[in-house]
Amino acid sequence: MSNPLRILYCHCAYAQVVPPEVKQAVLQKLAESGVAFDAVADLCEMSAKRDPMLAQLASGGPVKIAACYPRAVRWLFNAADAPLPAERVEICNMRAETAEQVVDALLGTPQAAPASEVST
Amino acid sequence: MKPEAKAPVFRVALYEGAGSRPLVAADRAQLLVALLEKGYAVTCIRSGGAINSSVAGRLLVLGRFDEKKPLEAESEGGAVQLHFRQVEGMDVPQMAQLVEQVRDDSKAPKPMSWKPWFPVIDYSRCTNCMQCLSFCLFDVYGVSGEGKIKVQKAPNCKTDCPACSRVCPEVAILFPKYKGGPINGDEVKAEDMQREKMKVDISALLGGDIYAALRQRSDGAKARFAKERDEKRALEERKKCLAKLQEALDIPAEVMNALPTADFIRDRTAAAVARAEE
Numbered sequence: 001m002s003n004p005l006r007i008l009y010c011h012c013a014y015a016q017v018v019p020p021e022v023k024q025a026v027l028q029k030l031a032e033s034g035v036a037f038d039a040v041a042d043l044c045e046m047s048a049k050r051d052p053m054l055a056q057l058a059s060g061g062p063v064k065i066a067a068c069y070p071r072a073v074r075w076l077f078n079a080a081d082a083p084l085p086a087e088r089v090e091i092c093n094m095r096a097e098t099a100e101q102v103v104d105a106l107l108g109t110p111q112a113a114p115a116s117e118v119s120t
Numbered sequence: 121m122k123p124e125a126k127a128p129v130f131r132v133a134l135y136e137g138a139g140s141r142p143l144v145a146a147d148r149a150q151l152l153v154a155l156l157e158k159g160y161a162v163t164c165i166r167s168g169g170a171i172n173s174s175v176a177g178r179l180l181v182l183g184r185f186d187e188k189k190p191l192e193a194e195s196e197g198g199a200v201q202l203h204f205r206q207v208e209g210m211d212v213p214q215m216a217q218l219v220e221q222v223r224d225d226s227k228a229p230k231p232m233s234w235k236p237w238f239p240v241i242d243y244s245r246c247t248n249c250m251q252c253l254s255f256c257l258f259d260v261y262g263v264s265g266e267g268k269i270k271v272q273k274a275p276n277c278k279t280d281c282p283a284c285s286r287v288c289p290e291v292a293i294l295f296p297k298y299k300g301g302p303i304n305g306d307e308v309k310a311e312d313m314q315r316e317k318m319k320v321d322i323s324a325l326l327g328g329d330i331y332a333a334l335r336q337r338s339d340g341a342k343a344r345f346a347k348e349r350d351e352k353r354a355l356e357e358r359k360k361c362l363a364k365l366q367e368a369l370d371i372p373a374e375v376m377n378a379l380p381t382a383d384f385i386r387d388r389t390a391a392a393v394a395r396a397e398e
Contacts, residue, residue, distance in 0.1 A: 011156035014235045015297040017304070024153070031149040036169045039152055040161040044236035044296055048274050051129060052175050053161065072296035072305025075240045079271065095304070 003061025007037035007106055010067035010094075014042050018068060018094045025099035026066055026106070033107055043067050047076040055082035062088040064106050068095045129177035130228035132219055133163045137170065140183035147212055154216040159231025176200060180222050182215060184208045201226070237297060238274035239284055245292035245308070252284040252293055254389040257375070260284070263395045283369040 009030060012018040030037050038053070040046060046054055054077055057063055063084075067073050070091040077084045092102040132155060136142040143151070148164070155162050165171060171181060176199040181189075189204035203222050207215050223230070239252070239260065248269050253261040261284075262272030282303050285293035291308045298304040302312045366376050 012297075013156055013159060013232070017297055017299065027152055027156075028149050031152055031164070032145050034166055036164055036166045038161065038163045039156055041156045041159040041231065042236060044238075045159075045234070046161075047240070048234075048236045048238060051161075052177075053129070053131075056175055068296055069301075069305030069307075071242060071302075071307065072240065072294050075242050075294060075305070076296060078243065079240050096306075 005062045005064065006057060006060065007035060008057060008063060008065045008067075009037060009039045010043040010065070011039060011041050012043075012068065012094075014045065022094045022097075022099045022102070026094060026102050029099070029103040030106065035107065043073065043076055047080040050080045050082075054080045058082040058084050064090045064092065066092045066094055066102050066106055069093055129161075129175065130223050130226065130231075131161050131163065131175070131177065131179050133165055133171055133179055133181045135165045135171065135181050135183035135185075137165050137167060139187060140185050142166075143184065143207075147215075150212045151215050154212060155219060158216070158220070160219060171202070174199075178203065178226050178228055180205065180219060182207045182218070234275070235279055235297075237279045237281075237295065238277040239271055240294040240296060240305075241269065241271060242292045242294055245290045247290055247292075249289065250389070250393055251287055251289060253392050255287045256284045259388065261392075263392050267395070267397070278372060278375045280372050281370075281375045283371045283375070286369045 007030065009027060011023060011027070027039065030039075038057075040053075045051075058077055059082075065073055070093060073091050074084055090105060092105045094102055097105075134143070134148065134151070136148075142148075152162055152164070163172065171179070178201045179195075180203045182205055183189075185204070185206055185208070189206070191204060193202045193204070194200070195202060203226065205218055205222065207218065210218070246269065248267075250263075250269060253263070253269060258273075258276045258278060260271060260273055260277045262270055264270045282295045282298050285291075285295060285298075285303045291302055291312055293303070294305045295303050296305050300306075302308045362376055365371070366373070
């Protein structure tokens, strides 16, 4: 049986670099959606602590991540000895995309040319 | 307090699967914000989902359970200590308080104790040139057993100081919380490679080897002081040099005030490079 899709939302709680209105709207929509997801306070902190959840996410099948720049997210996982696979990972950038784009990408609604990194 | 690798984890699960009625939608969103702002990780388990106990540590499961649950239980295999709490009738602040209480009682470390600011290496760009290692004044970098540059002591990094990324000739060092690209992880564009030029400019500014230049400046200032007996002028000269460096690399003032000696840095770099070459 294949692993189900997982969704990870990063709140970037320790810095003001993600527009608050974007992260609030994304979180709100996820909470209303009825889908299961993981919400974490800060991916950077998890990477620094080598949180085992990162390895579990990286090795457990398809995953969509709402955080910041895909290059940063990938190397944060790598820094925690939990490299993300090249495929079946979609990273949505809340620093650069609108909340609508991110939510559409996370929840699978078709969206014209999202700025997310998509590798399936 | 700064983090230690592999610290035990404390997580929260909001269980709305079988045997637990869903929260009011507005409460769910508010509770998530409240817990995330306090530094907690929360798994939202919805209809059809199950509690995932594959990550070792403590897992506090909140729910509007239909039946009474044991306060504590162990997962199969014993890797996860489960704490169940009934939240029926509680408002959001009460639920958030309950989480704090359980974490406190279980002696799990308090979250949000450190702004996670540290360099992240993009190994697809890194050429292992060791410039970052020789430049960093605070021993953040080291060399792996395979002779590869690595971030060795992330907690040593000075918050908001991105200086090592500015001297990386390959734009391979990220600080995800930095304000601008490509240091924040944004794509590296052709114009970003101008930073290579900037690095040269910094070298030029300081006469090649940064530490040698600082030493020369210092010697120069001493010589002038000896000749002219103008201590004030010599100090001004040094201040100007450091101010230029600080501005060029966006280094916080407190970092400039905590510089180790050039000899210490040279010795440490030589030792690391020797290890890499072994």
